[in-house]
Amino acid sequence: MDGIPVTILSGALGAGKTTTLNHLLENAGGRKIAVLVNDMGEVNVDAQLVENREDGVAELSNGCICCDLRDDLEVEVSRLAREREFEALVVESSGISEPAPVARLFTTGAASAPYDLDTLATVVNAETFRETLDSEETASVEDVRRTRTGQADRRTERRPLSDLLVGQVECANVILLNKCDLVDEQTLGETETLLESLNPKAHIVRTTEGAVDPGEILDTGQFDLETTSETAAWQRAADHADHDHSPQSEYGIDSFVIRAERPVDGDAFEEFVGSLPESVVRSKGQVWIAGNDEARHQFSQAGPSARLAPGEQWVAAMSETRQEMQRRMHPDLAWGEHGDRRTELVVIGREMDETRIRESFERCLVDAGGEYENRFPVDAAYDF
Secondary structure: OOOEEEEEEEEOOOOOHHHHHHHHHHOOOOOOEEEEEOOHHHOOOOHHHEEEEEOOEEEEOOOOEEEEOOOOHHHHHHHHHHHOOOOEEEEEOOOOEOHHHHHHOOOOOHHHOOEEEEEEEEEEEOOOHHHHHOOOOEEEEEEEEEEEOOEEEEEEEEEEHHHHHHHHHHOOOEEEEEOHHHOOHHHHHHHHHHHHHHOOOOEEEEOOOOOOOHHHOOOOOOOOHHHOOHHHHHHHHHHHHHHHOOOOOOOOEEEEEEEEOOOEOHHHHHHHHHOOOOOEEEEEEEEOEOOOOOEEEEEEEEOOEEEEEEEEEOHHHOOHHHHHHHHHHOOOOOOEOOEOOOEEEEEEEEOOOHHHHHHHHHOOEOOOOOOOOOOOOOOOOEEO
């Protein structure tokens, strides 16, 4: 990579993002870091380090700069690259936004030219993580989509905070488990094990008051565009559940995979989702809904919230020519009596009754080839 490495720092409100950024600026380790924040007034940089502050930019004596996000993100990062010299860029993602849309601005379009997206880092509050997952609280979540150079379409929707928090964890390359001094070792171990189940590939770093070695989140080279999709996230979790499945895990946290090569009845599946016990923290994956042999549905549940969204077309529903091409491109694609049509759900939780959950799901199954009506929309998400 030849561009300036970019780290996107995400995390729920109160997790400690600002404290972490402040620590980075004051302990840069010889690096010239540019930090782009939503509100520079909240970053309490040591006044003795600030040599100059004007036009929303604070210049520090150690060569670092801290900048307010006053304009469109794409415009701001382009201006920074033109007008300032620095060795790494850290972008603070809003506490109510997902990292993936912000990441897209650095992988497409003119603004991405001077940069290389390097690391997606998420700060997690060790004290409140489990509590937030169980919460029914919602927030207006911002999604940023670039329309053309210099312009971005910002959309908001009401989303459960638990869903947002899990999304931030699942796409991270590095997870900073912060505020470790406020909980005991048992809670830390449980939270860490749960994070590993949600994102087996992430590097987890324990921190107190945001004190992290800059090398843990700067210029790590860990970002991989191919692993940021929702499909990739649940597939990683499924692989982890397959290979590391242990009902006697140290903290009672476990994961398993439900697989079926038969469709599920829509009404019965809704009953199954509603019957998931509180011990299930997260479940996600693809579902073959009876009455829709054309495309899969993507299921996502975090705490009390659950959603079914339209997914990609089944390869088995494509023309023979496209099927052959897709199967050559993806030699590991599971193929059975009904092609790639199948349900595959990862279930993650604490002290779960796996047998009971599996039996509940199996009551949803119906025979393939029957006449069924798909009760879920094929062009919009459905919230349970």
